[in-house]
Amino acid sequence: ETGVTQSPTHLIKTRGQQVTLRCSSQSGHNTVSWYQQALGQGPQFIFQYYREEENGRGNFPPRFSGLQFPNYSSELNVNALELDDSALYLCASSWASDSSSYEQYFGPGTRLTVT
Amino acid sequence: GQSLEQPSEVTAVEGAIVQINCTYQTSGFYGLSWYQQHDGGAPTFLSYNALDGLEETGRFSSFLSRSDSYGYLLLQELQMKDSASYFCAVSAPTGANNLFFGTGTRLTVIP
Numbered sequence: 466e467t468g469v470t471q472s473p474t475h476l477i478k479t480r481g482q483q484v485t486l487r488c489s490s491q492s493g494h495n496t497v498s499w500y501q502q503a504l505g506q507g508p509q510f511i512f513q514y515y516r517e518e519e520n521g522r523g524n525f526p527p528r529f530s531g532l533q534f535p536n537y538s539s540e541l542n543v544n545a546l547e548l549d550d551s552a553l554y555l556c557a558s559s560w561a562s563d564s565s566s567y568e569q570y571f572g573p574g575t576r577l578t579v580t
Numbered sequence: 581g582q583s584l585e586q587p588s589e590v591t592a593v594e595g596a597i598v599q600i601n602c603t604y605q606t607s608g609f610y611g612l613s614w615y616q617q618h619d620g621g622a623p624t625f626l627s628y629n630a631l632d633g634l635e636e637t638g639r640f641s642s643f644l645s646r647s648d649s650y651g652y653l654l655l656q657e658l659q660m661k662d663s664a665s666y667f668c669a670v671s672a673p674t675g676a677n678n679l680f681f682g683t684g685t686r687l688t689v690i691p
Contacts, residue, residue: 469622498678507667507681508623521678555622567613567630567671569679571622 467492469558469572477578478546486541486575488556496520496561497539498569499531502553514539515561543577551579582606584668584682591688592658600653600685602668610671612644612651613679618664626666627653655687663689 470489478484490497496515500508510523514533528544537558543550553576557569584604592598602612611630615623629635629644629651641654655662665686669679 500681505683507669507683508679510678510680513678523678557623567611567628567669567679568625571624573622 469556469570471554471556471572471575473575474573475576475578477580480546480548480579482546483542483544484546484577486543486554486556486577488539488541488558488572490537490539490556490558491570494558494560494570495537496559497533497537498557498559499539499541500555500557501525501550502555502574504552508555511541520561546579548579551577553577582670582672582680584670584680586666586668586682586685588683589686589688591690592655594658594660594689594691596658597654597656598658598687600655600666600668600687602651602653602682604649604651604668604670604682606649606670606672606680608672609646612642613669613671614640614642614653615667615669615681616664617667617684623667658689660689660691663687 472487498513499511502508512522513520517533530542533539553574555574556572559569613628614626617623627642639656644651665684667681667684669681
């Protein structure tokens, strides 16, 4: 069984630039959620993708967007980067069901630094 | 909206028992989860409570009281490797199967 993988592991960007982060979900999982974790804080939900469609969104502006592909892998895109976007971005996969997917499997994250 | 409160830091001695509390306010509620995160690592799932009572998984137990909007994580026979951040997270019917995390409790286990 392959776990959740993310790329790249680290990234440095300049304010105003755009960035794309990638995630491969765990084998057998069809749902991907993205979280932003600032230093010393808990993960904050950005959005979730299920069957290639956005299935819920947290309190993040539209410049945060995403995609899910037929193989359930996913991308997070952030446009017009701001200094406050510097954080660890976590991807988590799960198997969606009628009840809430409380057990999510997290990838190691991408550390984004915006200068 | 959702809000969760946890102590920011807890220190305990190796071999002892420690309890990490979590109180929450949510609009809708499915259950309370607990995740562990070591420095530089990914959060890993520990436990989940949907109903009132105690769930035991090895050295870790988790408790939920829905009427009190309160839960706790109990770690027994503490080991040095248990030093990590522990997050409670609420699952709520918001249209997506997402988790709302607390700010985390930093547990330090000392010899």
